[in-house]
Amino acid sequence: MHKQDDADRRRRPVHGTMIGIIVLDTQFRRLPGDIAHVDSWDFPVQFAVARNVRPQDVIEGDAQEALDVFRGAIDQLVALGVDGITTSCGYLSAVHRQLREHSPVPLASSSLQQIPMVLNMLPAGKTAGVIVSDRSAMRDIHFTNVGSPTGLPIAELPEAGAIRRNMRTNSLDIDAGEQEDEVLDVVRRLLASHPEVGAIVSECANLPPYSAAIQRTFGLPVFDIVTLVTWMHGGLRPRTFPLFG
Structure with missing residues (x-):
């Protein structure tokens, strides 16, 4: 436990949250299981909204035009203290390389x-x-x-x-x-x-x-996206097991 406690000494305003989720600027109702519903997760998550970026802007438009917004959301989540980041639209794989290059923590875009x-x-x-x-x-x-x-x-x-x-x-x-x-x-x-x-x-x-x-x-x-983020979380925080039966 001592080693894990040392790892948690990273300076951050929010503790205990491992995954940050960048959500597009929507208002429709989210259901449990949806990436932007807190009940979808068995671990704490932190959300950041990509303001003024709608699903159609990413799907039908050019996600390159919103890169600065997504980079800002990454910076916001990293500053809060998350250890991994994901997004709420699979079409952001089109800018996965740019987002990954900007993020100092593991990033699952799609x-x-x-x-x-x-x-x-x-x-x-x-x-x-x-x-x-x-x-x-x-x-x-x-x-x-x-x-x-x-x-x-x-x-x-x-x-x-x-x-x-x-x-x-x-x-x-x-x-x-x-x-x-x-x-x-x-x-x-x-x-x-x-x-x-x-x-x-x-x-x-x-x-x-x-x-x-x-x-x-x-x-x-x-x-x-839930199976992907759960997999990523499993690597960021591996399960602990008793060393002796």
């Missing part, structure tokens, strides 16, 4: 970072299927910037569906059952077209509330 590991653990002949919020906005750089191959099976949330509509309108009236049915239908259609898919990777950081339903329904492992 759930897509898990794709190489997922591919390496799947049985031969199987691949990862990716669920994204807007397929037309996906570029090769979103994959290559985090070490992922391109050309994977991709399915998108319907443009007129509940999830994208609620995000666009910053809705507070969220029907979780409707959204879950929508996600399951997207996965069902992806698997019908691509039976070689052996695991699902959810790009969108708002989809983890439905990961368990995907796994139960289709019997496939599901990886999302």
